[in-house]
Amino acid sequence: MSDAEQSELTPEEQHQAANHRGKMPLLAKIFGVLAVGATTAVLIGSIYAVFDQENKPLNGLNPQGPKAQTIQNLVLPVFVVAGIVMVIVCAAVLFISWKFRRRTDEDPHSMGVQTEGNMPLELTWTAIPALILFAIAIGTIITSLELEPKVGPETLEVRVIGQQWWWSYEYDLDQDGNFDDLVTANELVVPTGRDVNLRITSNDVIHSYWIPELNGKKDAVPGQINDWALRADEVGTYLGTCTEFCGLSHANMRMLVRSVSPDDFDAWVEGQQREAVEPAEGSLAAEGKKVFEAQLCSSCHLIRGVNEAKVEDPEKGVDAQLVSGNAPDLTHFASRGTFAGAIYNSRYPNPDGNDQPYGATCTAEDTDACGEPLDNATPGNPDNPFYAPNVENWLRDPVAMKPMAPLQTENPYADGRVRGMPNLGLSEDQIDQLVAYLETLR
């Protein structure tokens, strides 16, 4: 457009021309179609992805127990309804945008019918969502009541305690109301086919206990006990993560549930209730035991039969050392497949994934069959051979392996207590000895 022509235009028209008003640049149009297409693809892809359960051990839409299944039965129809509503609304908006677009050949001042409202229509579209929601509300009420933890005579009661940044479990096996029968960390072992009531609490900040394949999550609130139910009908391993922000290593606070047959469970209980195995005289492990007793390890970590008195010492014991007043019980360290908040494997995982039962194919002689000892979605299997490198690295420098807050000298409120395991400055020899000792603690 030449200057002469432009000067004949009114200011508004000049702006119109300069602005390409009412016109979509072709490239932008193409790009827009691509953007809508990409958005649609992402949304459709998400439907596929949600139902793709392969290698998604935390998938909340892959129920493996009755509680999770109950939630699933409620939420899937809601997703479907919501999806339909979404498609209708978006399609309607796109359709209207196309149908009622102003045509270029049209009088720019034309306008449609000047409707200001329509009472019956308004009432209809107030009522319809209300009715849909009413139906969902009924379902919600029924499901919520169904999901309430109920304690019966057969229920296994376990106290679950969150602390920065790992979980401990205390079992009440004799149903006397005291959770003093068995203590373990990170890995919750339950018998199949039996209701488990988790009494969740915390020793420091708020955490959240979540095993997606078995049930939703429940917060671990200090000073309060939240009941939560689990039940696994199949033998298997179910992963979970802490889901309430709990400070520095929130991302490194995992846990898992191993469901085992009732017989295996009884055997496991029996093993766990024993005191720690005494290492053979003169072995490397016996040296390790001495290191454990001599070093700071023993003022926080308990190995029953070795250092009860030291841990309970109010002056130097665990309460004086740790903000949460608790460190993982190591009495049966080697009976677990993972450590450090279940983020590292202390044993080889099974080669073909997650859900292999106890006693899988790999043996101590054939560690290759066990696959790489991944410290991730494939947790170590307690029946597999011990995998020392992770434990060694941990003892060399725990804070490098997992962010923690072991130095709080400047914090007046901490009173010298730490959150997490400090670097103990162990020598390589000491580390070897300790690892040898830990390996014996089955």
Added chain:
Amino acid sequence: MADTATFEPVHETGRDAAAPHAHIEHDTNTGISNTKLAMWLFLGSECLLFGALLTTYLLYKNPLPGQGPTREQLFDIPFTSASSFVLLMSSLTMVLAVAAIERSDHHRMRIWLGATAVLGSLFIAGQIYEFTTFYAEGLGYTTSRFGSAFYTLTGFHGVHVTAGIIMLVSLLLWSLRGNLPEHRSETVEVVGLYWHFVDVVWIVLFAVVYLIP
């Protein structure tokens, strides 16, 4: 002020000067002045502030066993009743001050304003005495959850009263300087609203904190 002497207002001519009272504040859609409406809205919002503090106190009113003295051990009801009564009566003097300025009785208004400020100061003095006594009896701010909640709740109220006293004294001084015209009598009323609110909050606190077991 030299600067303003040469200042020529661009938009300040004719119309307003011609009708000096055509735009007084009650020419509003609601018929209420902006200031008064603002104060009432603010007081409505203050209800949520004191509600939150009171709720916190209710949750924490009992200290853990062994963590310092309890309410029953500390509260001196006759004393607090007296200071509550003082604050209650300051509402009367306040409303009398408002009534006086509406009659253009500046003299009475100053007397009542002064009385209100004195009564308010008496209440604050009582609160300071009470706090020091409690502290001497072992209830520090950090002693227990009760201590923290109690001092915070009553302290917030005390700060409100103190702010009110400052406003009253400013008003009094302002009036003594001769700068409180009748058509601003509403200023006294608005400060009065704040003062009465502080009083009704104490009515609630006195009953809920001190009297209800």
Added chain:
Amino acid sequence: MAVADAPLALPSGAPSHDGKVLGVFTRAQRTTGWRSWITGVDHKKVGIMYGAAAIFFLLIGGFEALLIRMQLWAPRQQLLSADVYNQVYTMHGTTMVFLVVMPIGAAFANYLLPLQIGARDVAFPRLNAFSFWCFLFGGIFLNTSWLLGGGADGGWFMYAPNNGVLYSPSHGIDFWVLGLIITGIASMVSSVNLIVTVLNMRAPGMSMMKMPIFTWMTLVTQFLLLFALPVITVALFLLMFSRIFGAAFFNIDDGANPLLWQHLFWIFGHPEVYLMILPSFGLISEILPVFSRKPIFGYSFIVFSGVAIAFMGFGVWAHHMFVSGLGPTSVLVFSLTTMFIAVPTGVKILNWTATMWGGRLRFDTPLLFSIGLITMFTIGGLSGVSHSIAPADTQQTDTYYIVAHFHYVLFGGAFFGFMGGFYYYWPKVFGYMLSEKMGKWNFWVLFLGFNLTFGPMHIIGLQGMSRRYYTYDPNFGFDIWNKIATIGAFTIALSVILFIVNIALSYKRSKSLPPVGADPWDARTLEWITPNPTPEWNFDPIPTVTRVDDFWYQKYEETADGGLVKVRDAKDIVQDSDGVGVHLPSPSYWPIVLAFGLPIVAYGLIFSWWLCLLGGAIIVTAMFGWAFEPPDDPEAAHGHGHDEAGHDDHGSAADVDALEQEVAPVG
């Protein structure tokens, strides 16, 4: 209403003010240049400054978002340490909520509200300036924590007891608490101010049900602020006393209940969500009718659904706490209230759709953003319904599914609306148009980037990726979607750059074009009756209003067959007065001085009591200076009475800062 025909008393006693206050400062003068911004009380200047500051903080918050996304690009990235990541995501959330979305809402409210109701300014212009400076200094104070030992690291929700000194010994959370108290004062002051403005200062003929919908939504927003802010203020004070003086409120050993914080935080926090989204709903309710060339469909339904959302917004807070052990009854009650808040929201969406139906849609950038809002907010609203179902929420809460949900609501909802508002009101505010061509690119790039970023988060959330994780392991199935999200985040950044470039280029181009016409969009509401950019005095004379879309019906008249015919050109309607004789409030130093004292006190609380004394002295001086300074320069006008300010301890509403109002139609 009383009539002013009674004999009014003249001021007794001569005015003693000579313009000097406390013998130090001379009265600020209305000038041009930077001083007029520092001391100005004009609601339009305040609004522009709010917007500019919010965009500045948007760049900071956006940079933090990019850091988050770069860290999550791949499993076990080492870009940020766990500690720094926690600070970055906390400050991202805090910045975006308190320093970006809320202030952009405030920017539009400040600028448009008086214009839409036909007022010369807000009810308390000096308080208005104070609220901006308070917000700005609070925001800067909050961000200086980066230079003074690190930002807050407890998440924007800052749950107890993780917010205690024991678990967060750095000063980050102290900065957070004090910064939010200061910005809270700003919002509190401005909420009272704007409510009074709307209730009291509407033009003749403008009843409540003739107010533009943006004004309505802003009014509702300010009521939400008015009643929600005291709650967070108390929570923040409790936390401050706990951290600085060692109070027992969140100390578990003293028998504290950590859920106290959650209740107080979310009683504020949920209305907060609605007060972030409602201004945007208001904006697109202005835009859609203009670009559809039809009135808004179901005006009263849109208004009342907004009011209903606000009411119900106070009854749903505990849905943030479904898994915290509330007890089954509470959970069910809050689950149901949350579900039904979807009804008024749905009504709004359907009414907007119906507004477009049968119109002549002109696809300019504001309309594109509005349509983007309708669709994206629908997705966010539907995922919201899915977590109102308490059992389902136990699987969803604190996962990326929630992150996806609230970004669809706050980004796809609030921010898209704001972008539409920027494009729509740019000529009104600055007198030149933003380039439509770049605007369309801006929209499509933002739309794509937004969906790429937050769409995949639905998936990884449902597949178990928790929020607030600074890292994740491979083999959980999160990798690919995180990569897409990171690409999307950079696409969003590109579109923000496009927007800023558009501002600069369009400004440059506008110099070679004649001034933009009075009515570039063929608009409908009262604010367009003033020239572009708006003159300082807004209206002269104050118009008398007969309908909701008053400007439109001055241009078009209804014909016998129900159609409309253009009867007048916009430029014949738009006011062209020189503003002579309009009485405007005078500028003042005191708002900025008073606001400046607040962060000084806050630094003092953290570092040294001496600073507290200094800040306190500034505040007291400023308060008395303010109180004894008449709102209008006595030298500049006829002898008004004098005002008195009664400041309570929050330094807010008790101010007697009366703007002389002209509501009678003059001329």
Added chain:
Amino acid sequence: MAHPQQPPVPTSVLDGAVEDYPSDWKYWRVAIILFVLTAIEVSTYVLADSVFSDSRVLIATLLFLMVVKFWAVAWYFMHLKFDKRILTVAFYSGLALAMVVYLCMLLAFRYFGDDGMICPSESLNCITEG
């Protein structure tokens, strides 16, 4: 400082009140009533063991007196009786909202339990719901 006598300004002109504010005597009467109510309140402290041995009666009495006093101050001293209704609405909507919200919050804490106390955290078993 002396003030020139000005004719009194009707309050209705000044602040849009719907009726004139009352005379001083009326305020005094309200104050006397407030005094009496306060005296009754305080007497419950003395009579706690005899007349008000049932704590529910005591609490109900105290709450009732509190509400009456609150109302009296707001209604007369704060001029809600005489001013436009919108002020009452503005204030009481805040008050009502506060009461409803915080009552719900206390209910969520199961505050009104057997003894009206929340459990001290040392006994973890106290709060077991959830």
